[in-house]
Amino acid sequence: ETGVTQTPRHLVMGMTNKKSLKCEQHLGHNAMYWYKQSAKKPLELMFVYNFKEQTENNSVPSRFSPECPNSSHLFLHLHTLQPEDSALYLCASSQDLPDRAGEAFFGQGTRLTVV
């Protein structure tokens, strides 16, 4: 496999459920990101990891919990979500920060629906 792979592609969960999104990159990058994309809104940066260390947490509610066990894998753990959290969740990676931060490679995303 090449590029950035996200699983699952689609997820429907109840507000009391716990689920995890997975992201894997095969590009040798050291920076990984979680973004939220809602219809007709700008991409919202949620979390940034550089060399497995979290460098940014953009005021994301604690019901979203990231995990980065190594430079190739990134998880987003979800619990007690709200219907307004329904969106496309995109994972991305880039070469080392900061020089190559703008050239990001995205996964296909997980379409999340909270019911």
Next chain:
Amino acid sequence: GQNIDQPTEMTATEGAIVQINCTYQTSGFNGLFWYQQHAGEAPTFLSYNVLDGLEEKGRFSSFLSRSKGYSYLLLKELQMKDSASYLCAALDSNYQLIWGAGTKLIIKP
């Protein structure tokens, strides 16, 4: 605050030329990026400008004016496959990408 503005939607004809404008206001500036996103797919990197002027890459060109906080993406010889959303993003002083909401480009035969 930080802000990126671009038109919501544009329509153009196959074979024609279209220019998608973007204005930005960010805390510091480390470059302007354009991405293409087809419906249901991941955004893909198109271009990068950090100095004033025009960068040409095949049918696509991107222009930057730092003094005006302005960029545009120029698409020539439009093809049906160019129907997509085009996202403008600026890299701020913290090297974080600040994104616009995207411009949906509709190509008609």
